[in-house]
Amino acid sequence: NAGVTQTPKFRILKIGQSMTLQCTQDMNHNYMYWYRQDPGMGLKLIYYSVGAGITDKGEVPNGYNVSRSTTEDFPLRLELAAPSQTSVYFCASSYLSTNEQFFGPGTRLTVL
Amino acid sequence: KNEVEQSPQNLTAQEGEFITINCSYSVGISALHWLQQHPGGGIVSLFMLSSGKKKHGRLIATINIQEKHSSLHITASHPRDSAVYICAAPSYQLTFGKGTKLSVIP
Numbered sequence: 001n002a003g004v005t006q007t008p009k010f011r012i013l014k015i016g017q018s019m020t021l022q023c024t025q026d027m028n029h030n031y032m033y034w035y036r037q038d039p040g041m042g043l044k045l046i047y048y049s050v051g052a053g054i055t056d057k058g059e060v061p062n063g064y065n066v067s068r069s070t071t072e073d074f075p076l077r078l079e080l081a082a083p084s085q086t087s088v089y090f091c092a093s094s095y096l097s098t099n100e101q102f103f104g105p106g107t108r109l110t111v112l
Numbered sequence: 113k114n115e116v117e118q119s120p121q122n123l124t125a126q127e128g129e130f131i132t133i134n135c136s137y138s139v140g141i142s143a144l145h146w147l148q149q150h151p152g153g154g155i156v157s158l159f160m161l162s163s164g165k166k167k168h169g170r171l172i173a174t175i176n177i178q179e180k181h182s183s184l185h186i187t188a189s190h191p192r193d194s195a196v197y198i199c200a201a202p203s204y205q206l207t208f209g210k211g212t213k214l215s216v217i218p
Binding site for chain 1: 116142143145147153154155156157160198200202205206207208209210211
């Protein structure tokens with residue numbers, strides 16, 4: 001099993017550009033999550049999904065969108081990138097909300 | 113929302129020392145998570161515990177549900193234990209502490 005994979009690993013965007021961060025898991029997990037990690041801060045939940053077709057906002061959803069058309073994939077869309085979105089983004093998955101979460105390797109995004 | 117506080121923020125230890133990292137949370141929970149973030153950035157789950165104590169190799173996690181407090185201990189620390197250790201407590205979603213950066217010096 002590959003676990004949770006994320007692409008790309010690194011990306012530099014200009015202000016106002018858009019991009020999609022990809023996340024795929026092969027563990028047949030129901031729950032998937034997107035977090036951002038800023039220097040010196042704890043992980044913050046952006047969006048999560050409890051299954052295909054169902055998504056919900058987390059703590060910091062502004063400026064992002066998600067979709068979950070399949071169990072495996074949970075892409076995160078950034079529209080109109082801003083410097084405040086410079087961060088490291090982690091995707092994670094778990095079978096149930098009360099189970100341990102498995103994390104992807106992260107995407108380091110810089111918006112200039 | 114659960115407030116999660118970790119201490120210390122930074123910790124430097126000599127190889128072989130016994131290490132303790134503390135985590136306090138504000139709202140009663142069903143289980144607490146301990147995670148490890150490697151220097152390269154990857155995050156792995158170490159423990160989920162709802163009561164008592166769990167042990168995995170040289171790592172021991174304890175939790176006191178009544179006092180809303182958990183500790184992560186590392187026995188006979190080694191430079192490869194150098195990482196950021198993060199605790200997380202669920203409310204309707206996981207709330208993460210800011211992490212404890214551990215450096216173990218040979």
